[in-house]
Amino acid sequence: MERLHEESFSPKFDSIRRWPYNSAIVVNGRSLRDLRALLAQRQLPSGGWAAVSASSQPALEPTALACVTLGREFPSVRDRAIQFLLSIQNANGSWPVFEGDEQEGAWTTALVLLALHDGVEAIPQRLKGFGWLVDSAGQESHWLWRWKFRTADRHVRFDPDKFGWPWIPQTNSWVVPTAFSILALDQLPCACGLDAGSSRIELGVEMLLDRACPSGGWNAGNGVVYGVPLAPHPDDTAIALLALRGRRSQDPLVQMSLDWLERVAPALSAPWSLAWSVLALAAHLRPIDSLTQSLRRLADSDQFEDISTLAVTCLALDYQRSLLELGTVL
């Protein structure tokens, strides 16, 4: 059945389907399975996925997201993806951004750890990855930079004692890599010997709360620059909220951010932001029915040149299972 879908995929329009995976997903255009098949079809011979469909350069973000969403429905596709991920781990335990990248590691490490979470064969390499992630921190964690940000460089309002994870080493902490890292470290086995994991999670949570926009939500990394409050971004906000689920759900800032996201999400016209919003609001038990309807409409018309967007759309349309995969239990 799986092979059939991989080889004979063609989008089915105006059809109503039900799939055992999630009976709530009834689509008047492409079904969730069609979207997953489209994703599977775009896998590269190496086992990875490129960032966009026109590219043949395997990248880790789409590969990790595809791995999470394809789950057990496309086992051979997923197995090839996992083998690809395991084959390009850096010597220091991290993962690069794409195949052929430098070896120092990047934000994609957290996503790969999430993608590998249920593979027994991946346990040793995951532990090495967790080790790298626990040691990785924003540059402001260094005492010298903390001192600079506290005394001489005050244009960006933040508390440098509260740091998270950077996109790449030797740069500041930012919201998205911090949120992904919290989600990944949440799955750290308790007996793995990485005692610093829980304190890093706590510090990361503090950092997220510290850098929220004053009226709720998150921009890329800071809430106030040159005295001006920055506008929140839907995707950054949603990803931060996913990481805070079950930790600070009742924090007024989190509630304010959820309210903001709930207000703006119905008007979102791009599947990437809308899909992340569905996942975040579902994780916090906010109503999402109309949002998933909107996402299905967008999914019908979108060409999905961007593979990560396709993968996240699939995740959102099957949010219950996806949140389980991401470690965010409803």
Next chain:
Amino acid sequence: MSINRRDLLIGGTAVAAGASVSLPFFEPRYRVVRRPTRSRVAVLHSADYSQNLGEVLFAGLRLFSVDVRGKNVVLKPNLVDYIAGNAINTEPCLVAAAAECFRRLGAKEVAVAEGPGHQRDTQLVLTESGYAPILRDNRIRFVDLNRDELVRVTLEATYTRLKRLWLPRTVVGADFLVSMPKVKTHHWSGVTLSMKNMFGVVPGSRYGWPKNILHWSGIQESILDICATVPIKFVIADAIMAMEGNGPLNGTPRPLGKIVLADDPVAADATCARLMGLEPERVIHIREASKFLGNSSARMIDFAGEAVGSPGEPFKVVPEFEFLRRSAIP
């Protein structure tokens, strides 16, 4: 006083050591010299975006001997984020007009390429900023530089210590790269014009959102390294509605009613700075770039179109850049 062999040896060693430390400071920090003998700049008048921009622009382009026949032209606008009411981005109708002009001039293909620096959801920025329908209606291909295939490129200048950057294949392979900045003040670099606009070619997927490595490496220095490596062949600057104050996102719209065309990015930026009532030689990257990338001195520029006058009141800047304003000159 007699000098023995021992003194001579010690003295000679000291001189050699001193020279080895200090000489690098006197060596050029660039490997290419692209400064033309003379540069050409045209300042066109356009009170607003509703006029016949295509004809204004085409007439302006004919003042230059632009030969794009059979070439792949890449237009790089300034598309950072979207905040309603803020003049952040190069106006999409100007970009569409430029695309049409280059097609009329015989370009093989015209693409618009950008890697937004703050927003991960490029599709959302395209939609909200008004780009999506204009690109679609004019059948202009858009390349998301944040997710394009990457090529490792050795930098042609050493103002930063980066040495190499991963850059998008679309930009590296372009026959004719046109920088289309929005004329704005900038709270970290003083101004953001055609050269600073090139930050957008640095891929977010590799370096994050924002591209924080460039901040850590020095903004002015990074501008110089990138512009030395990725040649800007032409500039079309949107100064119809500019921005002053706390740019690049939260400044105040400031109407100038101008479009600046140039065959030299340094000449373009120096001219734009003058139109803003700022001293170009006081902007570090313009001053430094005038040593090897182009001409900033008005004496080395052949002007066409309108005269380059200062505005009645120089553009407002954040306090750190007050020295750039003409009124600040004794």
